[in-house]
Amino acid sequence: MSIELALDPYLIRSDFPIFNRTVRDNKRLIYLDNGATSQKPEVVIEAEANFYRNTNAAVHRGAHHLAEEATEAYEEARDSVSEFLGAKPSEVIFTKNATEAINLLAYAFTNAESGNRFHLTPQDRIVVTEMEHHANLIPWQQLAKRSGAHLGWFCVDDEGRLDLSDIDSIITESTKIVALTHQSNVLGTINPLGAIIARAHQVGAIVVLDACQSVPHMEVDVASLGVDFLAFSGHKTLGPTGVGVLWGRSELLEDLPPFLFGGSMIETVTMTGATWAAPPTRFEAGVPNMAQAVGLSTALKYLSNVGMRNIHAHEMKLTERLLDALNEKKSVTIFGPKNLEMRGGVVSFAVEGIHPHDLGQFLDSHGIAVRTGHHCAWPLNRKLGVVATTRASFYLYNTDADVDELVIGINAAEKYFGTI
Amino acid sequence: MQLDNLYQEVILDHYKHPEHKGLLQEFDVQVHHVNPSCGDELTLNLSLKDGHLILGWDGVGCAISMASASIMASLLTGKGINESQPILDAFVALMQSKGAQSGDEEVLEDAVAFAGVSQFPARIKCALLAWMAYKDASIQIRK
Numbered sequence: 001m002s003i004e005l006a007l008d009p010y011l012i013r014s015d016f017p018i019f020n021r022t023v024r025d026n027k028r029l030i031y032l033d034n035g036a037t038s039q040k041p042e043v044v045i046e047a048e049a050n051f052y053r054n055t056n057a058a059v060h061r062g063a064h065h066l067a068e069e070a071t072e073a074y075e076e077a078r079d080s081v082s083e084f085l086g087a088k089p090s091e092v093i094f095t096k097n098a099t100e101a102i103n104l105l106a107y108a109f110t111n112a113e114s115g116n117r118f119h120l121t122p123q124d125r126i127v128v129t130e131m132e133h134h135a136n137l138i139p140w141q142q143l144a145k146r147s148g149a150h151l152g153w154f155c156v157d158d159e160g161r162l163d164l165s166d167i168d169s170i171i172t173e174s175t176k177i178v179a180l181t182h183q184s185n186v187l188g189t190i191n192p193l194g195a196i197i198a199r200a201h202q203v204g205a206i207v208v209l210d211a212c213q214s215v216p217h218m219e220v221d222v223a224s225l226g227v228d229f230l231a232f233s234g235h236k237t238l239g240p241t242g243v244g245v246l247w248g249r250s251e252l253l254e255d256l257p258p259f260l261f262g263g264s265m266i267e268t269v270t271m272t273g274a275t276w277a278a279p280p281t282r283f284e285a286g287v288p289n290m291a292q293a294v295g296l297s298t299a300l301k302y303l304s305n306v307g308m309r310n311i312h313a314h315e316m317k318l319t320e321r322l323l324d325a326l327n328e329k330k331s332v333t334i335f336g337p338k339n340l341e342m343r344g345g346v347v348s349f350a351v352e353g354i355h356p357h358d359l360g361q362f363l364d365s366h367g368i369a370v371r372t373g374h375h376c377a378w379p380l381n382r383k384l385g386v387v388a389t390t391r392a393s394f395y396l397y398n399t400d401a402d403v404d405e406l407v408i409g410i411n412a413a414e415k416y417f418g419t420i
Numbered sequence: 421m422q423l424d425n426l427y428q429e430v431i432l433d434h435y436k437h438p439e440h441k442g443l444l445q446e447f448d449v450q451v452h453h454v455n456p457s458c459g460d461e462l463t464l465n466l467s468l469k470d471g472h473l474i475l476g477w478d479g480v481g482c483a484i485s486m487a488s489a490s491i492m493a494s495l496l497t498g499k500g501i502n503e504s505q506p507i508l509d510a511f512v513a514l515m516q517s518k519g520a521q522s523g524d525e526e527v528l529e530d531a532v533a534f535a536g537v538s539q540f541p542a543r544i545k546c547a548l549l550a551w552m553a554y555k556d557a558s559i560q561i562r563k
Binding site for chain 1: 461480481484540
């Protein structure tokens, strides 16, 4: 067991070259848009560049020296991801991003023939939640359309938690898929998975977890979670863009048909047909994003070194500081849990009389980067009764000073727009 | 401060006290436009009476998109449909100018206040929301 030292965000910042620059007329960069994408430490940028400098060749093809080294680097990256998730390497599929990972799964269902466990009929049901990011909603909406299956969902209550009171009538005997987010990218809510997984497995449904907002920020161990599939994106996890991960249980991946067809993913090919390689290769058609996978592996090692528990604890301290400050302001409405129980470092809010875009623009003039808009969760915004919100989302390199600057910025915006 | 280039006083005035806001009881054309990247929505009514335009609008959005709808409706109400075209063209050109133009006040009147918006690429769509709705409506009304 490694000893984890308490996290010093100022030390960590020195590993991230982007914090050497300023924004908007020499303002210090206060980056609070980590829910959208994270910044990259120098070691990740170097790892990606070094792959191109020293190791670049197409993986899993050719017997030459570079091809060997590239394949080794790529497969080592898979090992790192599996270690990070507590999974087997053969259960880790590299995709372009989390969106592609979820689409891979949804299209694999469509490609499943009658008799395959993934084959859907109009009698089947798919269950999602009202708080899903579009990436974990629209692929299932479309799968429901293609297969004729019925789409149902859990609603969100006033506190931004899932309403599980009707769990047995939502996850019915005919349910085949339950897809939900681990942590809401808008509300910060961490969803309790136990009851949902138990009910889903009772009726023989698989559970698909969108872990985009959890894997980067807390310890996630697939073996103890009990889900069947999990997706996350590399770029939100200090890694490069262009790489994401779909994890799936071995016994399920064995039966899962491919989504993309072409090179690498085959076993044998004739002019009239083909058979498929074993997982994970079956799901990685074409030359993959090798340098990005290597960069992601470096990112995960960096995170493990800091310690995922330390990171989560640090983010919760920042969240508490912000919630305390915002709860004191009558003009501010917080969407989502107002306490720290089962929530992550994402805070969405509204400031009375100031549209989120105007608030975001004003904060930007102070060097503060927040997200404004519907955060790719339009149905949730409708439920909340707002067109858009402003969102601050934290990561390991954010400081107390970042939180304080945000609060000062909100106060200044209220003066600027004359709402107080 | 650069921000003041964006939030000109006339823009904030129109945002707080919008003109021609409210849908018309009778209209020839109604269009509904959204900005999918932010969720801003605008409904525009257009009517032609004795060759003169009457505009009414309603919507939800930021200061830039709402002020732009207000200023546009004031500017175009009473104009002829052919007369509106060069104004629309001038506004679109101003938005595409990346801060290089200050706008012709003779043509655009208060709408020159949006010149600063063209320096903020993420906000150009906000300023154009009402104008693109008008473009759409004016094509329909000609039919």
